[in-house]
Amino acid sequence: MAPQEFKVPIQTTSMVQQTLTDIFGSYSTNVKGVFRNKDVLSHTYIPDMTLHREQQIKTLASILAPAVRGSNISNCFLYGKTGTGKTMVATHVTHEIQKASDRVRVFYVNCKMRGVSDTEYRLLAELSRMLGRQVPITGLPTDEVYNIFYSALNGLNKNVILVMDEIDALVSKIGDGILYNITREKIEGTKLSIVGISNSVSFLETIDPRVKSSLSEEELIFAPYNSRQLADILNYRAGQAFEDGVLQGGVVEKCSALAAQEHGDARKALDLLRIAGELAEREKSTKVEVRHVDMAEDKLDSDRVIEVLINQPKQSMAVLSAIIKLVDSKAKDIQTGDIFSVYESMCPELGLKCLTQRRVSDLIAELDMLGIINTKVISKGRYGRTREIRIQINNATQAKIRRILKDNYML
Ligand SMILES: Nc1ncnc2c1ncn2[C@@H]1O[C@H](COP(=O)(O)OP(=O)(O)O)[C@@H](O)[C@H]1O
Numbered sequence: 001m002a003p004q005e006f007k008v009p010i011q012t013t014s015m016v017q018q019t020l021t022d023i024f025g026s027y028s029t030n031v032k033g034v035f036r037n038k039d040v041l042s043h044t045y046i047p048d049m050t051l052h053r054e055q056q057i058k059t060l061a062s063i064l065a066p067a068v069r070g071s072n073i074s075n076c077f078l079y080g081k082t083g084t085g086k087t088m089v090a091t092h093v094t095h096e097i098q099k100a101s102d103r104v105r106v107f108y109v110n111c112k113m114r115g116v117s118d119t120e121y122r123l124l125a126e127l128s129r130m131l132g133r134q135v136p137i138t139g140l141p142t143d144e145v146y147n148i149f150y151s152a153l154n155g156l157n158k159n160v161i162l163v164m165d166e167i168d169a170l171v172s173k174i175g176d177g178i179l180y181n182i183t184r185e186k187i188e189g190t191k192l193s194i195v196g197i198s199n200s201v202s203f204l205e206t207i208d209p210r211v212k213s214s215l216s217e218e219e220l221i222f223a224p225y226n227s228r229q230l231a232d233i234l235n236y237r238a239g240q241a242f243e244d245g246v247l248q249g250g251v252v253e254k255c256s257a258l259a260a261q262e263h264g265d266a267r268k269a270l271d272l273l274r275i276a277g278e279l280a281e282r283e284k285s286t287k288v289e290v291r292h293v294d295m296a297e298d299k300l301d302s303d304r305v306i307e308v309l310i311n312q313p314k315q316s317m318a319v320l321s322a323i324i325k326l327v328d329s330k331a332k333d334i335q336t337g338d339i340f341s342v343y344e345s346m347c348p349e350l351g352l353k354c355l356t357q358r359r360v361s362d363l364i365a366e367l368d369m370l371g372i373i374n375t376k377v378i379s380k381g382r383y384g385r386t387r388e389i390r391i392q393i394n395n396a397t398q399a400k401i402r403r404i405l406k407d408n409y410m411l
Protein backbone atom coordinates (compact mmCIF):
# COMPACT_ATOMS: atom_id res chain seq x y z
CA MET A 1 0.00 0.00 0.00
CA ALA A 2 1.28 3.43 -0.84
CA PRO A 3 2.18 5.47 2.17
CA GLN A 4 -0.70 7.64 3.20
CA GLU A 5 -0.28 11.20 2.34
CA PHE A 6 -0.45 13.64 5.16
CA LYS A 7 -3.47 15.58 3.98
CA VAL A 8 -4.59 17.54 6.96
CA PRO A 9 -2.65 20.75 7.29
CA ILE A 10 -1.35 21.29 10.80
CA GLN A 11 -3.70 23.56 12.65
CA THR A 12 -2.48 25.67 15.47
CA THR A 13 -4.55 27.99 17.51
CA SER A 14 -3.71 31.62 16.99
CA MET A 15 -2.33 31.73 20.50
CA VAL A 16 0.21 28.99 19.80
CA GLN A 17 1.04 30.63 16.48
CA GLN A 18 1.74 33.89 18.23
CA THR A 19 4.03 32.12 20.74
CA LEU A 20 6.03 30.49 17.95
CA THR A 21 6.37 33.78 16.14
CA ASP A 22 7.62 35.33 19.36
CA ILE A 23 10.12 32.55 20.08
CA PHE A 24 11.65 32.50 16.62
CA GLY A 25 11.34 36.24 16.20
CA SER A 26 13.33 36.88 19.34
CA TYR A 27 16.25 35.00 17.77
CA SER A 28 16.12 36.69 14.40
CA THR A 29 19.17 38.67 13.45
CA ASN A 30 17.59 42.11 13.55
CA VAL A 31 16.64 41.72 17.17
CA LYS A 32 19.68 42.38 19.29
CA GLY A 33 20.32 39.65 21.86
CA VAL A 34 22.76 39.92 24.72
CA PHE A 35 25.50 37.95 22.98
CA ARG A 36 27.94 39.31 20.48
CA ASN A 37 29.65 35.93 20.05
CA LYS A 38 28.49 33.12 22.30
CA ASP A 39 31.07 30.63 20.98
CA VAL A 40 33.69 32.44 23.02
CA LEU A 41 32.11 30.88 26.11
CA SER A 42 31.97 27.33 24.78
CA HIS A 43 34.16 24.50 26.05
CA THR A 44 35.96 24.06 22.78
CA TYR A 45 36.90 27.68 22.25
CA ILE A 46 40.64 28.28 22.48
CA PRO A 47 41.16 31.68 24.10
CA ASP A 48 43.57 34.10 22.46
CA MET A 49 44.69 35.21 25.88
CA THR A 50 45.60 33.07 28.84
CA LEU A 51 45.71 34.58 32.28
CA HIS A 52 47.27 33.39 35.52
CA ARG A 53 49.06 30.42 34.01
CA GLU A 54 52.33 32.10 32.99
CA GLN A 55 54.38 29.84 35.22
CA GLN A 56 52.92 26.59 33.84
CA ILE A 57 53.22 27.85 30.28
CA LYS A 58 56.85 28.81 30.72
CA THR A 59 57.75 25.58 32.49
CA LEU A 60 56.08 23.38 29.92
CA ALA A 61 57.65 25.37 27.09
CA SER A 62 61.13 24.96 28.58
CA ILE A 63 60.60 21.23 29.06
CA LEU A 64 59.59 20.78 25.42
CA ALA A 65 61.95 23.35 23.88
CA PRO A 66 64.96 21.07 23.21
CA ALA A 67 62.76 19.26 20.66
CA VAL A 68 63.04 22.33 18.42
CA ARG A 69 66.63 21.39 17.67
CA GLY A 70 65.95 17.68 17.66
CA SER A 71 67.16 16.81 21.16
CA ASN A 72 65.54 14.38 23.55
CA ILE A 73 62.91 15.76 25.86
CA SER A 74 61.39 14.43 29.06
CA ASN A 75 57.92 13.03 29.38
CA CYS A 76 55.81 15.22 31.55
CA PHE A 77 52.70 14.99 33.57
CA LEU A 78 50.15 17.74 34.18
CA TYR A 79 47.63 17.41 36.94
CA GLY A 80 45.00 19.40 38.79
CA LYS A 81 41.24 19.47 39.18
CA THR A 82 38.86 20.00 36.25
CA GLY A 83 38.72 23.48 34.78
CA THR A 84 42.15 24.55 35.97
CA GLY A 85 43.48 25.18 32.47
CA LYS A 86 45.48 22.00 31.82
CA THR A 87 44.11 21.28 28.35
CA MET A 88 44.34 24.94 27.46
CA VAL A 89 48.01 25.24 28.49
CA ALA A 90 49.00 21.97 26.79
CA THR A 91 47.20 22.95 23.58
CA HIS A 92 48.62 26.44 23.56
CA VAL A 93 52.24 25.44 24.16
CA THR A 94 52.22 22.48 21.77
CA HIS A 95 50.65 24.61 19.00
CA GLU A 96 53.42 27.12 19.44
CA ILE A 97 56.23 24.56 19.38
CA GLN A 98 54.72 22.98 16.28
CA LYS A 99 54.77 26.41 14.63
CA ALA A 100 58.34 27.05 15.77
CA SER A 101 59.89 23.95 14.24
CA ASP A 102 59.09 21.47 11.54
CA ARG A 103 61.19 18.90 13.34
CA VAL A 104 58.39 18.58 15.85
CA ARG A 105 55.06 16.86 15.32
CA VAL A 106 52.35 17.08 17.92
CA PHE A 107 49.49 14.61 18.29
CA TYR A 108 46.63 14.99 20.71
CA VAL A 109 44.29 12.30 22.02
CA ASN A 110 41.55 12.69 24.55
CA CYS A 111 41.46 9.27 26.17
CA LYS A 112 38.01 9.88 27.57
CA MET A 113 36.43 10.17 24.14
CA ARG A 114 34.28 7.21 23.33
CA GLY A 115 35.94 4.81 20.97
CA VAL A 116 39.44 6.19 21.32
CA SER A 117 40.91 4.17 24.12
CA ASP A 118 38.35 1.47 24.83
CA THR A 119 40.90 -1.20 24.04
CA GLU A 120 44.65 -1.28 23.55
CA TYR A 121 43.98 -2.20 19.92
CA ARG A 122 41.72 0.78 19.33
CA LEU A 123 44.12 3.26 20.82
CA LEU A 124 47.06 1.94 18.81
CA ALA A 125 44.92 1.95 15.68
CA GLU A 126 43.87 5.56 16.37
CA LEU A 127 47.45 6.68 16.96
CA SER A 128 48.65 4.90 13.83
CA ARG A 129 45.85 6.54 11.86
CA MET A 130 47.01 9.95 13.08
CA LEU A 131 50.48 9.06 11.84
CA GLY A 132 49.01 8.23 8.45
CA ARG A 133 48.72 4.43 8.65
CA GLN A 134 45.39 2.68 8.37
CA VAL A 135 44.75 -0.25 10.66
CA PRO A 136 41.65 -2.42 10.22
CA ILE A 137 39.09 -1.93 12.99
CA THR A 138 39.68 -5.43 14.33
CA GLY A 139 41.41 -8.61 13.40
CA LEU A 140 45.16 -8.10 13.68
CA PRO A 141 47.18 -9.54 16.54
CA THR A 142 48.01 -6.79 19.04
CA ASP A 143 51.73 -7.26 18.47
CA GLU A 144 51.27 -6.45 14.84
CA VAL A 145 49.38 -3.25 15.63
CA TYR A 146 52.24 -2.22 17.90
CA ASN A 147 54.61 -2.84 15.02
CA ILE A 148 52.54 -0.72 12.67
CA PHE A 149 52.52 2.09 15.21
CA TYR A 150 56.27 1.90 15.82
CA SER A 151 57.09 1.74 12.15
CA ALA A 152 54.84 4.73 11.47
CA LEU A 153 56.73 6.65 14.15
CA ASN A 154 60.03 5.49 12.79
CA GLY A 155 59.17 6.69 9.32
CA LEU A 156 58.52 10.21 10.58
CA ASN A 157 62.03 10.90 11.71
CA LYS A 158 60.97 13.69 13.99
CA ASN A 159 60.40 14.57 17.60
CA VAL A 160 56.89 13.39 18.32
CA ILE A 161 55.02 14.89 21.25
CA LEU A 162 51.99 12.85 22.14
CA VAL A 163 49.53 14.70 24.36
CA MET A 164 47.38 12.17 26.20
CA ASP A 165 44.57 14.09 27.83
CA GLU A 166 42.46 12.49 30.59
CA ILE A 167 45.04 9.72 30.72
CA ASP A 168 43.47 8.36 33.92
CA ALA A 169 40.44 7.33 31.86
CA LEU A 170 42.74 5.27 29.65
CA VAL A 171 44.26 3.43 32.57
CA SER A 172 40.93 2.72 34.21
CA LYS A 173 39.66 1.26 30.93
CA ILE A 174 42.63 -0.73 29.67
CA GLY A 175 45.31 -0.61 32.35
CA ASP A 176 48.80 0.83 32.10
CA GLY A 177 50.37 -1.86 29.89
CA ILE A 178 50.30 0.28 26.78
CA LEU A 179 51.99 3.16 28.59
CA TYR A 180 54.63 0.77 29.85
CA ASN A 181 55.28 -0.44 26.32
CA ILE A 182 55.38 2.84 24.48
CA THR A 183 57.52 4.63 27.05
CA ARG A 184 60.08 1.83 26.90
CA GLU A 185 60.33 1.13 23.18
CA LYS A 186 63.38 2.54 21.47
CA ILE A 187 62.36 3.82 18.07
CA GLU A 188 65.07 4.58 15.63
CA GLY A 189 65.04 8.07 14.17
CA THR A 190 62.01 9.33 16.01
CA LYS A 191 61.94 10.55 19.57
CA LEU A 192 58.61 10.06 21.28
CA SER A 193 57.65 11.90 24.40
CA ILE A 194 54.39 11.98 26.24
CA VAL A 195 52.57 14.85 27.86
CA GLY A 196 50.07 13.13 30.16
CA ILE A 197 47.18 15.09 31.65
CA SER A 198 44.97 13.98 34.52
CA ASN A 199 42.23 15.48 36.68
CA SER A 200 42.92 12.96 39.33
CA VAL A 201 45.74 13.89 41.61
CA SER A 202 46.13 10.38 42.98
CA PHE A 203 46.32 8.78 39.52
CA LEU A 204 50.09 8.35 39.60
CA GLU A 205 49.81 6.30 42.76
CA THR A 206 47.59 3.77 41.00
CA ILE A 207 49.96 2.81 38.21
CA ASP A 208 53.02 0.60 37.90
CA PRO A 209 55.92 2.44 39.60
CA ARG A 210 58.04 2.04 36.46
CA VAL A 211 55.37 3.71 34.33
CA LYS A 212 54.95 6.36 36.98
CA SER A 213 58.62 7.24 37.01
CA SER A 214 58.87 7.51 33.24
CA LEU A 215 55.61 9.45 32.81
CA SER A 216 56.39 11.93 35.52
CA GLU A 217 59.96 12.79 34.73
CA GLU A 218 58.60 16.30 34.99
CA GLU A 219 55.44 17.26 36.84
CA LEU A 220 53.32 20.37 36.59
CA ILE A 221 50.69 21.14 39.14
CA PHE A 222 47.61 23.21 38.33
CA ALA A 223 46.24 24.71 41.51
CA PRO A 224 42.59 25.80 41.65
CA TYR A 225 41.90 29.39 40.63
CA ASN A 226 40.69 31.75 43.31
CA SER A 227 37.66 33.93 42.68
CA ARG A 228 39.72 36.97 41.74
CA GLN A 229 41.60 35.00 39.08
CA LEU A 230 38.36 33.56 37.79
CA ALA A 231 36.91 37.06 37.56
CA ASP A 232 39.90 38.17 35.44
CA ILE A 233 39.42 35.17 33.11
CA LEU A 234 35.69 35.80 32.83
CA ASN A 235 35.97 39.53 32.34
CA TYR A 236 38.28 39.06 29.40
CA ARG A 237 36.01 36.45 27.78
CA ALA A 238 32.86 38.40 28.61
CA GLY A 239 34.19 41.40 26.73
CA GLN A 240 34.24 39.33 23.54
CA ALA A 241 31.14 37.27 24.21
CA PHE A 242 28.59 39.93 25.19
CA GLU A 243 27.37 43.16 23.69
CA ASP A 244 28.64 46.25 25.48
CA GLY A 245 26.90 47.13 28.69
CA VAL A 246 24.57 44.12 28.95
CA LEU A 247 26.22 42.57 32.00
CA GLN A 248 24.84 43.99 35.20
CA GLY A 249 27.40 44.79 37.92
CA GLY A 250 28.05 41.74 40.08
CA VAL A 251 27.31 39.10 37.42
CA VAL A 252 30.93 38.17 36.72
CA GLU A 253 31.74 38.34 40.43
CA LYS A 254 28.90 36.00 41.30
CA CYS A 255 29.90 33.44 38.64
CA SER A 256 33.49 33.59 39.87
CA ALA A 257 32.56 33.27 43.53
CA LEU A 258 30.32 30.26 42.88
CA ALA A 259 32.96 28.51 40.76
CA ALA A 260 35.67 29.29 43.31
CA GLN A 261 33.59 27.58 45.97
CA GLU A 262 33.36 24.49 43.81
CA HIS A 263 37.09 23.99 43.30
CA GLY A 264 38.31 26.96 41.30
CA ASP A 265 36.84 25.56 38.12
CA ALA A 266 37.05 27.98 35.16
CA ARG A 267 34.77 25.75 33.11
CA LYS A 268 32.01 26.04 35.66
CA ALA A 269 32.48 29.83 35.79
CA LEU A 270 32.19 30.05 32.00
CA ASP A 271 29.15 27.73 32.00
CA LEU A 272 27.39 29.87 34.59
CA LEU A 273 28.03 33.01 32.58
CA ARG A 274 26.87 31.44 29.32
CA ILE A 275 23.71 29.93 30.79
CA ALA A 276 22.89 33.17 32.62
CA GLY A 277 23.11 34.93 29.25
CA GLU A 278 20.91 32.31 27.59
CA LEU A 279 18.30 32.58 30.32
CA ALA A 280 18.29 36.38 30.04
CA GLU A 281 17.89 36.10 26.29
CA ARG A 282 15.02 33.68 26.69
CA GLU A 283 13.28 36.22 28.90
CA LYS A 284 14.00 38.84 26.24
CA SER A 285 15.83 40.78 28.86
CA THR A 286 18.38 43.23 27.50
CA LYS A 287 20.52 42.80 30.59
CA VAL A 288 22.08 39.79 32.25
CA GLU A 289 21.31 40.16 35.93
CA VAL A 290 22.63 38.52 39.06
CA ARG A 291 19.39 36.61 39.44
CA HIS A 292 20.06 34.99 36.05
CA VAL A 293 23.27 33.61 37.54
CA ASP A 294 21.26 32.09 40.39
CA MET A 295 18.92 30.53 37.86
CA ALA A 296 21.91 29.25 35.89
CA GLU A 297 23.32 27.64 39.01
CA ASP A 298 20.02 25.82 39.61
CA LYS A 299 20.00 24.64 36.04
CA LEU A 300 23.57 23.36 36.21
CA ASP A 301 22.80 21.52 39.44
CA SER A 302 19.74 19.99 37.91
CA ASP A 303 21.60 18.94 34.76
CA ARG A 304 24.25 17.30 36.90
CA VAL A 305 21.75 15.33 38.98
CA ILE A 306 20.09 14.12 35.81
CA GLU A 307 23.36 13.19 34.21
CA VAL A 308 24.28 11.17 37.28
CA LEU A 309 20.90 9.52 37.36
CA ILE A 310 20.73 8.43 33.76
CA ASN A 311 24.09 6.79 34.19
CA GLN A 312 22.82 4.68 37.07
CA PRO A 313 21.91 1.05 36.48
CA LYS A 314 18.27 0.33 35.76
CA GLN A 315 17.92 -1.28 39.18
CA SER A 316 18.68 2.03 40.92
CA MET A 317 16.16 3.83 38.75
CA ALA A 318 13.57 1.24 39.71
CA VAL A 319 14.32 1.74 43.40
CA LEU A 320 14.01 5.51 42.97
CA SER A 321 10.68 5.01 41.18
CA ALA A 322 9.45 2.92 44.09
CA ILE A 323 10.37 5.73 46.48
CA ILE A 324 8.62 8.34 44.33
CA LYS A 325 5.51 6.18 44.12
CA LEU A 326 5.42 5.90 47.89
CA VAL A 327 5.92 9.62 48.35
CA ASP A 328 3.15 10.31 45.81
CA SER A 329 0.80 8.02 47.67
CA LYS A 330 1.48 10.23 50.69
CA ALA A 331 2.96 7.34 52.61
CA LYS A 332 4.36 8.43 55.96
CA ASP A 333 7.41 6.91 57.57
CA ILE A 334 8.71 5.17 54.49
CA GLN A 335 10.82 2.18 55.45
CA THR A 336 13.19 0.05 53.44
CA GLY A 337 10.68 -2.80 53.64
CA ASP A 338 7.97 -0.62 52.01
CA ILE A 339 10.30 0.40 49.22
CA PHE A 340 11.28 -3.18 48.69
CA SER A 341 7.63 -4.31 48.33
CA VAL A 342 6.87 -1.68 45.71
CA TYR A 343 10.12 -2.41 43.91
CA GLU A 344 9.46 -6.14 43.99
CA SER A 345 6.04 -5.64 42.43
CA MET A 346 7.55 -3.58 39.59
CA CYS A 347 10.30 -6.03 38.63
CA PRO A 348 8.36 -8.54 36.50
CA GLU A 349 6.84 -5.86 34.27
CA LEU A 350 10.19 -4.17 33.79
CA GLY A 351 11.87 -7.49 33.08
CA LEU A 352 14.27 -6.92 35.97
CA LYS A 353 15.76 -9.62 38.11
CA CYS A 354 14.52 -8.92 41.61
CA LEU A 355 17.40 -8.11 43.95
CA THR A 356 17.47 -9.02 47.63
CA GLN A 357 16.21 -6.55 50.19
CA ARG A 358 19.75 -6.13 51.38
CA ARG A 359 20.98 -5.08 47.90
CA VAL A 360 18.01 -2.72 47.58
CA SER A 361 19.02 -1.21 50.89
CA ASP A 362 22.51 -0.62 49.44
CA LEU A 363 21.00 1.07 46.38
CA ILE A 364 18.95 3.33 48.65
CA ALA A 365 22.16 4.29 50.44
CA GLU A 366 23.76 5.05 47.07
CA LEU A 367 20.90 7.31 46.01
CA ASP A 368 21.40 9.10 49.28
CA MET A 369 25.10 9.49 48.63
CA LEU A 370 24.39 10.94 45.20
CA GLY A 371 22.21 13.57 46.88
CA ILE A 372 19.02 12.44 45.14
CA ILE A 373 17.23 11.32 48.26
CA ASN A 374 17.82 11.99 51.90
CA THR A 375 17.50 9.26 54.47
CA LYS A 376 17.56 9.98 58.13
CA VAL A 377 17.68 7.35 60.84
CA ILE A 378 15.27 8.19 63.61
CA SER A 379 15.51 6.48 66.92
CA LYS A 380 12.17 5.53 68.37
CA GLY A 381 13.38 4.55 71.77
CA ARG A 382 12.33 1.06 72.66
CA TYR A 383 10.46 0.71 69.36
CA GLY A 384 13.80 0.55 67.59
CA ARG A 385 14.91 2.74 64.73
CA THR A 386 13.35 3.67 61.40
CA ARG A 387 14.63 5.43 58.33
CA GLU A 388 12.81 8.51 57.17
CA ILE A 389 13.21 8.98 53.44
CA ARG A 390 12.69 12.21 51.55
CA ILE A 391 13.36 13.27 48.00
CA GLN A 392 16.14 15.79 48.12
CA ILE A 393 16.09 17.47 44.73
CA ASN A 394 14.23 20.61 43.79
CA ASN A 395 10.89 20.56 41.99
CA ALA A 396 12.13 21.47 38.54
CA THR A 397 14.68 18.66 38.64
CA GLN A 398 12.10 16.28 40.02
CA ALA A 399 9.81 17.04 37.14
CA LYS A 400 12.57 16.17 34.66
CA ILE A 401 13.41 12.99 36.53
CA ARG A 402 9.77 11.90 36.59
CA ARG A 403 9.71 12.38 32.85
CA ILE A 404 12.73 10.17 32.39
CA LEU A 405 11.27 7.49 34.65
CA LYS A 406 7.96 7.66 32.78
CA ASP A 407 9.75 7.30 29.47
CA ASN A 408 11.26 4.12 30.91
CA TYR A 409 7.86 2.84 32.01
CA MET A 410 8.83 3.08 35.65
CA LEU A 411 6.24 5.57 36.81
N1 LIG B 1 43.97 30.87 32.61
C1 LIG B 1 42.95 30.85 31.75
N2 LIG B 1 42.73 31.90 30.91
C2 LIG B 1 41.69 31.86 30.05
N3 LIG B 1 40.82 30.84 29.95
C3 LIG B 1 40.99 29.79 30.76
C4 LIG B 1 42.06 29.75 31.69
N4 LIG B 1 42.01 28.57 32.36
C5 LIG B 1 40.95 27.91 31.88
N5 LIG B 1 40.34 28.62 30.92
C6 LIG B 1 39.17 28.22 30.18
O1 LIG B 1 38.38 27.41 31.06
C7 LIG B 1 37.92 26.26 30.42
C8 LIG B 1 38.45 25.03 31.10
O2 LIG B 1 39.83 24.93 30.94
P1 LIG B 1 40.56 23.57 30.53
O3 LIG B 1 41.91 23.86 30.04
O4 LIG B 1 39.67 22.79 29.64
O5 LIG B 1 40.62 22.87 31.98
P2 LIG B 1 41.12 21.41 32.37
O6 LIG B 1 41.73 20.79 31.16
O7 LIG B 1 42.09 21.65 33.48
O8 LIG B 1 39.89 20.71 32.85
C9 LIG B 1 38.34 26.37 28.96
O9 LIG B 1 37.28 26.92 28.23
C10 LIG B 1 39.52 27.32 29.02
O10 LIG B 1 39.60 28.03 27.82
Ligand SMILES: [Mg+2]
Pocket residue numbers: 086087088165
Ligand atom coordinates in the same frame (compact mmCIF):
# COMPACT_ATOMS: atom_id res chain seq x y z
MG1 LIG C 1 41.02 19.07 30.18
